[in-house]
Amino acid sequence: MIQMYDVHKKYTENVEALNGINLKISKGEFVFITGPSGAGKTTFIKIILGWEKIDRGQMIINGINMLKIKRSKLSFLRRNIGVVFQDFKLIKSRSVYDNIAFPQKVIGIPYKEIKRNTWEILKNIGLSNKKDSFPLELAGGEQQRIAIARALINKPKILLADEPTGNIDPEMMWEIMKLFIKANINGTTVVFATHNRDLLKTTKQRVIHLKKGKIVE
Template sequence: MIEMQKVTKKYSNGIIAVNDLNINIKHGEFLYVVGPSGAGKSTFIKMMYREEKPTTGNIIVNGIDLSKLKNKQVPYLRRNIGVVFQDFKLLPTLTVFENVAFALEVIEQRPAEIKKLVMEVLSLVGLKHKVRMLPTELSGGEQQRVSIARSIVNKPKLVIADEPTGNLDPETSWEIMSLLEEINLQGTTIIMATHNREIVNTIKHRVVAIENGRIVRDEQRGEYGYEG
């Protein structure tokens, strides 16, 4: 599913965000990425969907060698990758339905199929009754549910979630985690960067800890391992 071999990312300012990193992630896994702020977690996950490119090393995602991928091919890579952001990144002038449908319109899906798929996924996230609302009319938790719906409407093999509970209250965070668990049980690989100690320690999955751009711990059913 995902393989990184001797991956290093050095930015133009000299900062080495990821340093000689090696990892294998299998199809269907649920992986937490933890570590201090500035450790390289965001760079690590952004390289998986080619938001960032490694300085050296190889990254293979869904059988595609990203080092050989031309820029014009990146949108096709991302058709099989859903991304969930901490700040939702919803389009404020579009309704709930339109925000989710947009992910299908850009790949030129047929209108009838778009309606069917959007309603299916909004039913899954519990927002079928709010299709006509704008993001500003929703709570933070509801906005994140829309973000998750948008990320999975194309039935991707991989969902990457960057601090998906970071802006949410504890109760809503657990609801979002329940939703991600359900998606994972359907066979989708989930990679989630998080600072939420309680979630990691309660809902056990593989834990990869990154410090100073290196993997310092990789444990099945691991603990968060940091204070806070």
């Protein structure tokens, strides 16, 4: 699903954000990416999305060679990747319902199906009573659940998360975590970047530890 061979990424001459990454993440895996601030976690997520280009090495995502991919193909690849950020990135001027409906409209799903899918996922995350609310009327944990629903609504093969519990109260953290685990049980490959030790301590998923752009364990 995700393969990297000797991947290097520099933003400036002296900073190697990723410095020779080799790994393979198989279909259906749940992998934590961890390490201190500046270790390269966000860069790791961004290169999978194609938001940053790698300088050297090879990278294959969903069978697509990312070095050779044309810009026009990138949007197609991204349809198979859902992503969740620390700061939710919901559309503030749109209702909860519209935030989740939007990615479905983009790929041309019929109105009735959008309605059914959106309603179902709102029920699954326990927020159907908030469908007409606006993001800023909700607590952080609620906003993040909406963002996860939005990331999953088109059934991506890969779900990426960059510090998704970073702005969440500790008691809500496990609610968020549960949604990722559920997505993984349903077959989605999950790559979860976090430096939260509490999350890592209690889970049995594979942990890839980055330090200064290298895998250290």
